Amino acid sequence: MSFPFPFWSLGGEHRTLGLAVAVLFGIGFGFVLERAGFGRARKLAGQFYGRDMTVLKVMFTGIATAMLGALILSGAGLLDLAAVQLRYPTYLWPMVVGGLVLGVGFVVSGYCPGTSVVATASGKLDGLATVAGTMVGAVAYSELEPALGAFPDSGKLGVLTLPQWLGLPAPVVAAAVVAVAACAFLAAGRIERLLAARGQDPADAPPGPQDRRYRSSQSGGVAAVSRSPG
Amino acid sequence: MRRGPDTFWNPYLAGIALGLVLLATYLVMGHGLGASAASYRLGVAALETVAPAHVHGVPALAALVRDRPPLDNWLVFEVLGVVVGGALGAWTSGRLGGEVARGPTFGAGRRLALAVSGGVLMGFAARLARGCTSGQALSGGALLSVGSWAFMLSVFAGGYAAAYFVRRQWR
Numbered sequence: 001m002s003f004p005f006p007f008w009s010l011g012g013e014h015r016t017l018g019l020a021v022a023v024l025f026g027i028g029f030g031f032v033l034e035r036a037g038f039g040r041a042r043k044l045a046g047q048f049y050g051r052d053m054t055v056l057k058v059m060f061t062g063i064a065t066a067m068l069g070a071l072i073l074s075g076a077g078l079l080d081l082a083a084v085q086l087r088y089p090t091y092l093w094p095m096v097v098g099g100l101v102l103g104v105g106f107v108v109s110g111y112c113p114g115t116s117v118v119a120t121a122s123g124k125l126d127g128l129a130t131v132a133g134t135m136v137g138a139v140a141y142s143e144l145e146p147a148l149g150a151f152p153d154s155g156k157l158g159v160l161t162l163p164q165w166l167g168l169p170a171p172v173v174a175a176a177v178v179a180v181a182a183c184a185f186l187a188a189g190r191i192e193r194l195l196a197a198r199g200q201d202p203a204d205a206p207p208g209p210q211d212r213r214y215r216s217s218q219s220g221g222v223a224a225v226s227r228s229p230g
Numbered sequence: 231m232r233r234g235p236d237t238f239w240n241p242y243l244a245g246i247a248l249g250l251v252l253l254a255t256y257l258v259m260g261h262g263l264g265a266s267a268a269s270y271r272l273g274v275a276a277l278e279t280v281a282p283a284h285v286h287g288v289p290a291l292a293a294l295v296r297d298r299p300p301l302d303n304w305l306v307f308e309v310l311g312v313v314v315g316g317a318l319g320a321w322t323s324g325r326l327g328g329e330v331a332r333g334p335t336f337g338a339g340r341r342l343a344l345a346v347s348g349g350v351l352m353g354f355a356a357r358l359a360r361g362c363t364s365g366q367a368l369s370g371g372a373l374l375s376v377g378s379w380a381f382m383l384s385v386f387a388g389g390y391a392a393a394y395f396v397r398r399q400w401r
Contacts (some may be wrong), residue, residue, distance in 0.1 A: 003257070004257075013355040018260070019307040021258060022308040023307050025259070026255065026309055026312040029248075029311065029315060029364075030313065030314065030318075033319075033322055034318075039319070039320055041332075042331055042333075047241070048390055054241045057242060058244050059367070059368060061244075061248070062245040062248035065372075066368075067249075067372040069249065073257065078261070079256060081255040084260055088366075089379070091360065092377060094360070094386045095378075095381050097384075099355070099359055099367075100355075100384045101351055101355035101358070101388060102351070102362060102381075102385050106348065106385065107396055109346075109390075110348070111349075112333065112364070113266040113269055113356055113364065114264075114265030114266075116349065117268075117309055120316075121314070121315075122317060124330070126330050126345040127331075127345075129345035130352075131349065133349020133350040134266060134356070135273030136350050137353025137355075137356075139273040139353075140350070140353070141290075141358060142274075142294075142357070143291075152282060155297040158374070160376045161374045161376065184285070184379070198276070210400070220296070
């Protein structure tokens with residue numbers, strides 16, 4: 001059950017190989033994000049205006065998939081789940097405040113740190129600007145850290161999982177996560193359709209069959225090709 | 231099959247693919263994916279080039295460069311892969327090309343200013359929260375970490391709270 005390339009003890013020859021494997025995982029990650037549409041700020045930001053809930057759908061499906069896979073592989077003795085969870089301790093208050101601030105930065109920039117890299121790779125200058133800002137902000141944190149006192153370590157709960165916290169078996173919590181995700185997907189679809197039907201601003205609605213004017217004016221022949229059925 | 235720059239994968243299939251990449255990373259590396267740590271290390275490396283004395287004077291920065299060069303880290307290499315994978319995905323779908331993503335009536339300069347500002351906020355926040363949407367919400371969330379879920383819900387809350395004030399950049 002040991003990890004082939006544990007990131008924390010890569011050494012010597014093995015280290016070079018491990019870093020090459022890391023590049024491969026990154027390629028998979030970046031490719032999937034790009035194909036999901038996450039290289040486009042407008043699509044990502046659409047999550048926060050209700051017009052395009054792709055972020056929610058991709059993210060929660062991804063979480064549910066990896067969660068179920070990890071539970072199954074752990075149950076089969078193929079994954080040391082506790083060892084991976086050890087890398088994700090909870091510091092409640094800095095995580096809540098950090099999440100709020102990151103959410104504001106997300107909607108302001110139109111990207112999250114990972115998707116800004118994907119946008120940069122696909123040629124978006126605003127993606128590059130976001131990456132540059134992220135570098136500055138992260139270094140600024142280190143400069144200002146002494147002034148934050150004990151706050152970054154506040155709400156320290158150690159390695160705490162939802163099943164432990166709720167006192168429920170992990171499969172029950174996993175089933176609940178899947179059920180909540182399914183409900184969120186249904187609600188997201190409704191909100192998208194509602195806003196598209198209202199169609200206040202053609203540029204605000206997700207492109208659909210009813211948006212002939214918007215699509216054809218934006219991308220001409222390509223839109224006609226991409227809409228042909230089959 | 232539909233093709234073209236405005237066609238994306240079905241979000242649920244993309245999510246399953248994302249989950250499988252993450253699962254493979256858990257299995258092989260014993261760790262999830264990440265993004266902001268690479269930006270941080272790139273920033274530290276840049277600062278070390280222009281102001282090495284300053285880097286060694288700030289405790290957190292000095293600790294990062296003490297044993298190895300800041301870029302000699304698995305997350306930096308993973309994000310290098312993200313650049314390659316992102317470019318591959320864009321190139322093979324006709325989405326590769328220089329532009330500033332924005333609404334038709336919003337100026338490119340103002341849009342870039344917002345992009346930098348949002349980036350600064352996210353860089354700071356990701357360090358405070360010990361991870362971003364990739365390294366904390368996605369990777370820790372799938373492991374059912376309480377802190378990762380608190381972080382994720384807070385990200386959505388922060389985004390929805392601020393969305394109204396920056397809506398014009400997409401008009």
